[in-house]
Amino acid sequence: MREIFDAELRQVGEDLAEMSRLVESAITRAGKALLEADLELAQEVIASDKTIDQIEASLDERCVHILAQQAPVATDLRVVVSALRMSASLERMGDLARHVAQVARGRYPARAIVPAAEETFARMSEAAIRVAQRTTTLLTTRDLEVAAAIERDDDLLDELHAETFNKLLAPEWDGTVQEAIDITLVGRYYERFGDHGVSVAKRVTFLVTGDFAEDHLS
């Protein structure tokens, strides 16, 4: 039994890491599509989100199967329940990358982000890519310093999100309403992306330390 259980659990871990790698690829390409008005990349991101959804579905089925067949307790049970939660976060991160790509596609051949906000979004894109890369690293190494780095990048994303509003509300803002809508939505997508990365980071931290922070964790 234990051998089967360990093999199943390993597969769950591999599925989570695979989802995270796909999210990393999606958010990287979505940022490039957004900032360079690259239609092909945008369409790739949109099309590939289905794969993330499929891995989530099979991972969730595997977790339910493990619960039914192995009736894990204590730490093992926490691992399985956490995997269910983390797969939901990763799936949502994939959706958010897709939403960024959809904005890029919707404005093509124009750029969705006006020059005045380009640098802010370039930095948001970089921070989000780091969150995704570190999420993959964290899931494969369980190194808690990586979890802390994810939280720092999430703080940076929050700051940059606030900066997007400052740009929009500055007296020198002279963009169109469509440009203001796009900045508002894409900023929100990046901000949420960071939140989900933190949610995964907190769940891994809990699994390693057994100590669950009081913060919101869904």
Place this chain on the structure above:
Amino acid sequence: MREIFDAELRQVGEDLAEMSRLVESAITRAGKALLEADLELAQEVIASDKTIDQIEASLDERCVHILAQQAPVATDLRVVVSALRMSASLERMGDLARHVAQVARGRYPARAIVPAAEETFARMSEAAIRVAQRTTTLLTTRDLEVAAAIERDDDLLDELHAETFNKLLAPEWDGTVQEAIDITLVGRYYERFGDHGVSVAKRVTFLVTGDFAEDHLS
């Protein structure tokens, strides 16, 4: 064992219904706070979101406890795993009601929603309230006609969401950038609120029929 299990499961069901009732109250008051610039109501919604989070946390612990102590299989297991998922959706619906209230509070004493978009948001508020009310009814009765009604109100929310962009992009739009930002964000919050209602509706439908729709379900 079975008696304890049934009692535990009943408590999980009651906690979900209680979360849903609190969400219903929050989204009702948030809509009123938004449309009438009612600061007190907005603050109530913001403060009461903690209660929803607390019920979620205790419900989740109860589910993990049930899994550990009772090792349920088949339908019982699906009920517990679904409860974990539904509590996450309901918690998120509470967050979204809070976000609406935060916009209302941020603009007070002004109204966040300009007169040109008032009717659209009044209809969004009504549709979201119905989604929440029906979610409570669905959780307590498992009447699948109610699930279908939730999906219809979600479709309506999507339509009204599209309408908010039409208002913003119409030639006669003459609002400020702040007003455009608020409409964009609040519209998005209501749209996501509907999505989470549908997610709960689909999970209950699955539990009743055993037939899981292919759609995205996190």
